[in-house]
Amino acid sequence: MNIESGVNGIGMCAFYQCGNLQNVTISGTVTSIENFAFANCGIVENFKLLNGATDLEFKTSGFGYNFAHFSNTYIKTLDLDRNITFYNGTMQGTYGPFEAQTALTSLEILPHVLRIPNYCFYGCSALQDLVIPNTVFEIGRYAFYGCGNIESIVIGTEINTIKEYTFYGCSKLSNITIPKKVNLIENFAFANCGVLEKFTIVADGSTLNFDVGGYGYYSTFIQFVSLFRKTQ
Numbered sequence: 001m002n003i004e005s006g007v008n009g010i011g012m013c014a015f016y017q018c019g020n021l022q023n024v025t026i027s028g029t030v031t032s033i034e035n036f037a038f039a040n041c042g043i044v045e046n047f048k049l050l051n052g053a054t055d056l057e058f059k060t061s062g063f064g065y066n067f068a069h070f071s072n073t074y075i076k077t078l079d080l081d082r083n084i085t086f087y088n089g090t091m092q093g094t095y096g097p098f099e100a101q102t103a104l105t106s107l108e109i110l111p112h113v114l115r116i117p118n119y120c121f122y123g124c125s126a127l128q129d130l131v132i133p134n135t136v137f138e139i140g141r142y143a144f145y146g147c148g149n150i151e152s153i154v155i156g157t158e159i160n161t162i163k164e165y166t167f168y169g170c171s172k173l174s175n176i177t178i179p180k181k182v183n184l185i186e187n188f189a190f191a192n193c194g195v196l197e198k199f200t201i202v203a204d205g206s207t208l209n210f211d212v213g214g215y216g217y218y219s220t221f222i223q224f225v226s227l228f229r230k231t232q
Contacts, residue, residue, distance in 0.1 A: 001018075001021060003024075006027075007029060007030055008030060008032075009031060009032045009033070010037045011034050011037065012035055012036055014037045016038075018041050021044050022045050024038070024047045024048065025050065026048065026049050027050050027052070028051050030056060032057045033056065033057070033058050033069055033097075035059065035060055037069050039069065039070065040073065041070075042072075042073065043103065044075045045076050046075075046076070046077045047077070048078075048081075049080055049081060050082065051082055051112040052082055055084065056082050056084045057085045060086075067099065069097040077108075078098070078107050078108070080109050081113065083113060083114055084097075084117065095122045096117065096120055098121055098122075098124065099123055099124075100125075101121075101124050102124070102126055103126060104124045105126050105149075114135060114137060115140070116138070116143050117140045118140035119141070119143065120143045122145045122146060123145065125146060125147060127149055127150055129150065129153075130144070130153045131154045134156040137159065138161075139162070140163065142165045143166050144167050144170060145166070145168045146168070146170075147167075148169055148172060149172055151172045152175060153167065155178070155179055157180070157181060160184070161183070161186065162178070162182060162185045163186050164187050167193065168189070171194040173190075173193045173196060175198040176190070176198075176200070177200040177201075178199075178208070185208070185209070
């Protein structure tokens with residue numbers, strides 16, 4: 001299914017229980033998707049969000065902070081070429097529209113994406129290798145929390161802070177390279193990641209700071225560190 005250019009919004013329950021959806025492409029003119037828009041659709045092989053002139057907002061449409069846009073819908077691959085927004089002002093309810101997409105194995109973040117919101121892929125436990133392109137300058141808190149199947153992460157060169165709990169519980173992660181622009185790693189950023197075979201910090205002459213408390217790697221065991229920069 002292609003939602004063509006010219007459509008501005010997708011309303012509540014618009015494609016509710018469309019059980020034969022296999023592939024969905026949403027054009028860049030769509031600026032909002034309301035709750036339950038794609039709920040109860042079963043397995044969707046591929047979901048594409050094409051680039052647009054403005055951010056794409058996922059709305060809760062009067063249902064508090066429970067994001068149910070894809071409730072009982074299981075996306076297997078997601079192509080993200082759009083900045084997305086959703087309001088999460090409380091710890092109650094669900095955290096975002098893609099939370100706990102447990103069938104999601106492949107995420108392609110394309111060059112028009114500049115930031116990944118807080119909680120964006122929280123609990124996507126089947127997600128595999130992750131590449132964050134150099135266009136992304138911000139990764140939100142808890143963005144990949146509990147993505148326990150990721151073995152390798154490439155962090156884009158424009159990131160300067162790895163925020164709290166960003167990669168918490170990525171228990172299969174085997175190696176990570178911290179780009180040279182990163183100057184701060186916040187608490188629990190890589191906590192509960194099991195055994196990290198290799199951890200590399202790239203040099204740029206500046207100091208890499210660790211947040212107060214020093215719990216960035218709590219219950220994570222690093223076997224080999226390549227350190228090319230002063231840390232504190």
